[in-house]
Amino acid sequence: MVDEQVFTLDEVAEHFKVPAEAVKEEIAKGYIRDIPLDLKGFDVVALNVTKLRSDNFDPRLYLSRLDVWREKVEKGGGHWRVINDLDHLDGLL
Numbered sequence: 001m002v003d004e005q006v007f008t009l010d011e012v013a014e015h016f017k018v019p020a021e022a023v024k025e026e027i028a029k030g031y032i033r034d035i036p037l038d039l040k041g042f043d044v045v046a047l048n049v050t051k052l053r054s055d056n057f058d059p060r061l062y063l064s065r066l067d068v069w070r071e072k073v074e075k076g077g078g079h080w081r082v083i084n085d086l087d088h089l090d091g092l093l
Helices: 009-015 059-075 086-092
Strands: 043-047 079-083
Touching: 043 059, 059 079
Parallel strands: 043 079
Antiparallel strands: none
């Protein structure tokens, strides 16, 4: 069992000194995403990550959001990669 603290998105934004918008997700009200992750031995691959409308105005928000997820995965013991080129997926996995 992994002993982890669970943080809200606002707390994550505060910790990483990024605007709360940087860790925002477009999810329906009532859905919960702040859960501890036990990912020891897992390779987490974020495929073709969708950008939010606000990312068009400030691409740093997109990059910050990816970094927050990378931190979550690595803190849970997993390995993190982002792949946005699905045409060459075979050679990357």
